Amino acid sequence: MKAIAIVGTLLLAGAAAGCSNGEQADQEAWSTRSESVLASDLKRPELKVYQPIAEDSSLAAYRDAAVEVLLQAADADDPLLRANAIEALHGMPQYLAPVVRKGLLDANRGVRFVAVMTVGQQRLVELASLVQPLVNDEAPSVRAAALYALNRCGMEVDLTPLADLLFMDSAEVRANTAGVLGDLGNRTAIPMLKVAAKRPLTRADSARKKIVDLQIAEALVRLGRDEEIEVIQAALFAPGDQGEIVALACQIAGRLTDRQALPTLLGLALREGVRQQSAEIRMAATLAIARIDAAQTPLSVPREYVSSPHQTLRAQAALTLGMSGRSEVLGDLGPLLSDPEPLVQVSAAGAILRVRADSPPN
Secondary structure, eight states: OOOEEOOSSOOOOOOSSOOSOHHHHHHHTOOOOSSOEEOOSSOOOOOOOOOOOOTTOOHHHHHHHHHHHHHHHTTOSOHHHHHHHHHHGGGOHHHHHHHHHHHHTOSSHHHHHHHHHHHHHTTOGGGHHHHGGGGGOSSHHHHHHHHHHHHHTTOOOOOTHHHHHHTSSOHHHHHHHHHHHHHHTOGGGHHHHHHHHHSOOTTSOHHHHHHHHHHHHHHHHHTTOGGGHHHHHHHTTOOGGGHHHHHHHHHHHHHTTOGGGHHHHHHHHHOOGGGOOOHHHHHHHHHHHHHHOGGGOOTHHHHTSTTOSSHHHHHHHHHHHHHTOOGGGHHHHHHHTTOSSHHHHHHHHHHHTTOOTTOOOO
């Protein structure tokens, strides 16, 4: 299984450093669909290492440090860092708009996609005029996001191009367009989503096809087809060689707050011995649990990996801890702000911004 770092608050698996060629994009499975960015263990360009924070510091001090890290990341050379910085700043509107404004003009299509989706999700109406030209962007996923953002900002926009995008022979574009249709909430999209689920993808391998199937199922559930949740629940039991599928199913279950999946997710997170899942799956399940019922979050799972030698696992551990929203995790997250790997710093910073001052202890 590829190393999956669940970084950011938006979108499964792909490098924000996506290329412009559609076939190559399918091979890389580029997407930023909900708190998931695929990251390698390659050394990233350095950010300034933030000075360690004293454990007795206030939440405000942690948040100030987190914002400083994210503002640096928004200007980093690595597009993965820029994309995740935008997502992590969703809860900080006073800093978000200037960062998104730059992201809309970014040379990297992954960063543009995240920035445009943010305009729609956060309803940054003041930036809608900058989104308008992106309905003709060279990247199909960005075009889909632009139509979504303009609609969410209350502008009149012709959404019919989404149908053509949904049926493109590209796993990336089909998955991202399905996500857009699900988020728009228009039930008239149900029939074409069901047709798209049966339309072949000639340039994608079986794993990528399954990922698209799951993201279409998620969109259908969002549009009221509750029976499609069974597709996602079944994927939680995928064989061991399909770890990426299981991780995505966990993420989707969390986003849909599927309480019926809680027992399965707890099993994936906590099973020991020969049945213990990989670190990536254990933390994906734990993050989903935090979304569904924060009180049941097994914080012991991500705490096992905060000192991992692999930066992707440290980054995923940080985000998973932050999703619990509990102030007790600040002691775990603080040291990660001075991690030697920028991806970990950004993940920790985003996690800190999720912590609530009034969060109860474990």
